[in-house]
Amino acid sequence: MITLGIDLGSNTIKTVVLEDGRDVLGSCVRKSGYDTKIITDECVREALSQAGAKFDDIKKIVATGYGRVSCDIAHKEISEITCHGKGAYFRMPEARTIIDIGGQDSKVISLSDNGKVIDFVMNDKCAAGTGRFLEVMATALGVALDDFGEISGKADKMIDISNTCTVFAESEVISLLARREPVENIIAGLHKSIASRVLALASRLRIQEPVVLTGGVAKNLGIKRALETVGKINIGIPVSPQTIGALGAALHAYALTLK
Amino acid sequence: MPKIDSNKKLRNLMKKYYVKAKLGAKYWPFTKTCWITSGGPVEILIAMGITPIYPENHGAMIGAVKMGVELSGEAEKLGYSQDLCSYFRCDVGQAVTQKSPVGGLPRPDFLLCCNNICGTVLKWYEVQARYYDVPLVFLDTPYNYDGLNDDIVNYVKEQFESIIPEIEKITGRRLNEKKTKQVAQYANEGIKLWNEILSTCENVPAPMTCFDAFFYLAPIVTLRGTKHVVEYYKGLKKELEALIAQGKGAVENETYRLVWDNLPIWYKMRRLSKTLASYGACLVGDTYTNAWADNDINPDDPFGTMARAYASVYLNRNVDAKIENFTSLIKKYKADGFLIHSNRSCKPYSFGQFDIKDEVSRRTGLPGLIIEADMCDTRAYSDEQIETRLQAFIETLKERKEAS
Structure with missing residues (x-):
């Protein structure tokens, strides 16, 4: 059927x-x-x-x-x-927490042992911490979004970039480019910025491992790395x-x- | 909900109140008008024949007719931040434009501010006292960090001894003891009736929803201490009891009973009530309307009991007390879950809500949902986002019901 x-x-x-x-x-x-x-x-x-x-x-x-x-x-x-x-x-089936980062929202879902939704949180009316944030940054950097994961793998540090607002973060990225910061470090910084925003959201629930990352943004391995580094958790991707x-x-x- | 006479009666009651207040202030030289905060001791004003005006109630009306952004914008033009309370911004906006559903509020002779609901009101009333160049009378009610104690009650009671002569001096009127007793009597009766009205929702199905209660709330806030309130609520209670007897519920096929926290989202009342009703979800109780339902004013000791009541209003209590109160409402109304409005405007109401949600869930075993909005400012609201969250929340409630 x-x-x-x-x-x-x-x-x-x-x-x-x-x-x-x-x-x-x-x-x-x-x-x-x-x-x-x-x-x-x-x-x-x-x-x-x-x-x-x-x-x-x-x-x-x-x-x-x-x-x-x-x-x-x-x-x-x-x-x-x-x-x-x-x-x-x-x-x-082992998943207990789902982090989903989509185009314009991010959500964190707690699952029970039999896979029922126990609780969830979603981002507020703001695109920071979503796929849209990365898209805007890709345009600002002139780098294809699909390459973000690979490029950020070469970074030697994650630059601090504000995650309160996509527009402010974009001007921050432009300033970083003007200062000739290596692009891989900027992208790693962007991933860290999203990761800490999403983890702050997740901390409103109790993050129970195993944690699974879904949504289009999960294709970007840089995000997985950032979530694991910042959140000190292991992330599985289906x-x-x-x-x-x-x-x-x-x-x-x-x-x-x-x- | 089924049509009842009380809806029309309430419209008339409120219309009469505003018309009388506006015409009196404008054309009748002996009228004394006082703007007062929603948690202020209105009984004193009523007993002295002073017309009380509630900018917060007016703010709710402005929100309901979706004038919030326009009037807030006027305040923002004057330099007030968008992060300030939207009731305050709307009040500034209506003062400078005289625009609102009732064509602006009547000019005050003085202001009476009580800080038991928030700290913003003090600055708000200072701003308006300067704008209208009128005296400001202030009642200070310390926050109950460790619960209410006799020191707080005595401190508030002692202030009545100074603010009453102050009001007498401003208005040239005397507060008489007999009249005070009578007003206290009516106030107490009104509060008891309001409590009984809200309690009708213990019935399954509930004869009204909180969306109705938000509307029926106006008299106990604005006209408390008058016999009009007592008469009106007696009629409303009778009608609700008749609905219960007929087995009529406010929401068809009531399936999920929810308790609400915080102020209403005034400009989304209709849409939210429709959305929830479409899932068979009924808001059966809330912390907001109940804030006017649990006081006890004794005519034999009006000032002592008023001091106690005003010092311990819901918003003046600590987070532990809020958790207790919320939990007991959920149990009282046999709810299946709860909704928390994180209100951008109302900081003291929205403070601690994530902890409150966790703890209330732990104590009741029920899920809760926090939605982010604002009571008057539509810019802080997104239909799609809120409705997706509500739908998902109802889906989890459904799975829980099916599993049990």
């Missing part, structure tokens, strides 16, 4: 095609643009073609993420917190961390078929 999960994030749209609530047959990540509907359709088609399935084969669809309410093909919409909880627990929310949605869709 095929179910579909769609995660309509602020930055990207993710889809996961799941068989029998067990096997991921296809998935897709696309930059969300002006017309969410068209991109969602493309994303669904791509995941289905990987799965070798047709739209009509799908039994249930669940949408999550900021655009979830406007997704008219979904049978149900569920918050990204519940979906990330379910997705992360499916991939790594397979395909960016599609964990969509996977959770697909699992929910499967649960709906059983009702």
Whole structure:
């Protein structure tokens, strides 16, 4: 039985095609643009073609993420917190704390032994400590975001950069460039800045290990390193961390078929 | 909630109060008008026939009609920081523009400030005393760091001995003992009735939600000590009891009972109440409206009991007392969880909320959610963010219910 999960994030749209609530047959990540509907359709088609399935084969669809309410093909919409909880627990059942850093929000979720969400916190109305923060910095530095992880690996120190405001941090980065600070140290500093912001958020809950990092930002290994260094914790990253929310949605869709 | 007569009656009561206050101050030379803080000893004013005006209640009205940003902006233009209390900023804004749902507040003859609700009010009232060039009378109520003690009560009581002659001198009126007793009697009756009204929500399903209670609160704050309040609340109580008898709940299919902490988010009352109702969630109790429900004013010792009451209002108590109070409300109303509004404006109310949340969760075994907003300033609010958090919170409540 095929179910579909769609995660309509602020930055990207993710889809996961799941068989029998067990096997991921296809998935897709696309930059969300002006017309969410068209991109969602493309994303669904791509995941289905990987799965070798047709739209009509799908039994249930669940949408999550900021655009979830406007997704008219979904049978149900569920918050990204519940979906990330379910997705992360499916991939790594040992997970007790999830740190998810997405395009415009970061959240920390505590899971019970049976994978239920016990508590969660999300960032305030501010982009510092989110993927958007790194995107802005990538533009300021003239470095591709995808290279951040590798470049920061060469850093010999993490420069202190303010994490209170993306705009202020950007002007700080420009000043650092003007002072000819090595770019790898600046990027490592940015990672540290995000890590301490997210860990401050996490400390509102009790951080219980194992900790799992999900969301698009998890693809950047520099963030994992920074979280481990600043928080003195070990971080696990599941397979395909960016599609964990969509996977959770697909699992929910499967649960709906059983009702 | 089902339509009841008390809604219309309240609108009329408040309309009459504002019209009378405004016209009196403008056209009737013998009228004496005093601006007073929400935790101030209004009984003294009522007993002396002085019209009390509450800039905070007015601020709530400004917030509810979404004029908060416009009027705050006026204060910000004068140099007041956006980080200051939005009630204060709105009050400055309405003073300089005479804009508000009631066309601005009537000019005060003097101000009566009590610092039992926050420290901001002192500076706020100093600003307004200078602006209107009127005297400021101040009642100091020390914060109950280690709980309430007799020294605090006596210190507050002694101040009545100096502020009453001060008010008498400003207004040329005398406070008479018989009238004071009567006002204390009405105040006490009003408080008891308000407590009983809030307690109707112990019933499952609750006949009203806190969104209704936030609205019904106005009389006990602004007109406490008058017989109008007593009469109004008697009628309201009767109507709520009738709803209970008919088995009518405020929220259809009430499934989740939640307790609220902090002031309402005035400009989102309708939207939040709809969102919560769509999940079958009902706000059955809150710390805010209950702050006017647990005082005891004895007509035989009005000043002693008033001193005790005013010195120990909710916001003047320490974090331990807040935890106790919140926990007991959650138990009283048989709640499934709780919502905490971290209010950018109200620092004494929002202070310590993360610890309060942890401890209340530990004591009750129930989950809580903190949402960040502001009572009047819509700039501190984001629909998407708050509603995602609420949805996720309800989903966790649902899983808990299903698991048990």
